[in-house]
Amino acid sequence: MIKIFKPTIFVLCLVPFIIIAYQILFNKLGAEPVKQVTHHTGEWTLRFILLSLAMTPLKNITKILAWIKYRRMLGLFAFFYGTLHLLTYIGLDYQFNLDPIIDDVLNKKFIFIGFAAWILMLPLVVTSNQKMVLILKQNWKKIHRLSYLIGIFAVLHFIWLSKTIFFEPLIYLIILITLLTLRLDFIKFLLKKKSVT
């Protein structure tokens, strides 16, 4: 099953990239093209972060181990879209003008936290392969707990850039809180108890 599923999901994960590439090439981005690319890549980064964070709770709830096999791929796609998002901001929006970018990172909290989220992804990417899991052993788990922080930073990034209280950032916040709550020990305990009885 996994042999068919994994490539299929890989291709599905590329669909947002194919959509935006098509829109760029065929000039279908509308009134504010740069903003459109920024939003699209940013939104998908957040979705992939939440998807990767959903795998462990799904494993625990469904008692199906296979979910875990997709966690790394989804996390790497989060990094892929996050990098596109960052490059859009640096390259397309500010045309590699570093002064306003540095100014933004230091003075605007939503940009600071977004940038911080991307930086925190780097150690996870570097340690994502099987070899690193074996080398790092228990430390691997500790390092990869950074993903919770990345999730929180990414949602804050979205909330802080919104002009007023919008539904979308709130929905992501609710999903994030749910996913993190499911990892709490007493919740896990309750879930286990329920499945036993």
Added chain:
Amino acid sequence: MKLHKFKSSEITPESFYINRREFLKKMGIVTGTAFTSQNIITSALSYTPETERKITPYKFATTYNNYYEFGTSKSDPHKNSKDFITNPWDVKIDGEVENEITLSVEEIKNMIPSEERIYRFRCVEGWSMVVPWLGFPLNKLLKKVKPTSKAKFVKFTSVYDPDQMKGQRFPVLNWPYKEGLRIDEAMHPLTIMVTGLYGKELPNQNGAPLRLIVPWKYGFKSAKAIVNIKFVEKMPVSSWMNASPNEYGFYSNVNPNVSHPRWSQATERVIGENIYSPRIKTLMFNGYGDEVAGLYDGMDLRKNF
């Protein structure tokens, strides 16, 4: 920072205007109604016309709007305002005046001829357009009433109609939308009441039937679908001031030196440009400093943002 300078060839193509005039003619012949009642002056321009930047394509000016009464996404106003009824429509001018009046939009249009004003429009979010509005100086309308000595500010209230305006069913802002100007700002010849754009009737998504345009201020100051103009003694609290007082001030003059707490206002993105176009520098008072800087002599614009 590298900035895009417009070549003279990029300024409004003549064909655009020819098409527009033809359109007006057609409107007159075909429908013979609504629009002919609007007396349009295109020759008597009482302001410096736009020469540096090209006019934003009509498509973008009418499909990329912030109008939360119809939804918070930029495309919502165009989609959700199609059936919005703007006729009949009364505007009440009251408050600290000796003779409050209520006028229908038709009466106002017949009383005061509209002229074309090509203005830059700068949104607080950091994007801008150049729009050929049809309208008249607000002072021509305000002169119909006699303000008392107490009147210091003018408060604008937009329509409240959650049945027709989906966005008003949610507490995104404290509805109805409220905005305000100091009397001297409201009386300034650049401040206009808009009845149309691109030689056409004002589309619903742009604030039909009557909206304000204050070109040296961020776009949200220019209230749409106005039903009440009130002379008041105290500085009105606008909907955005109420929502986030440290982000949106009463004055909200376009100012590249005063950043929004969450983003810079030094540059802006030009709507309708392609994906590789750089941002352009934002000008003080949106480029209307010669005309309006005097209104703020001696004021600390960092404090009075």
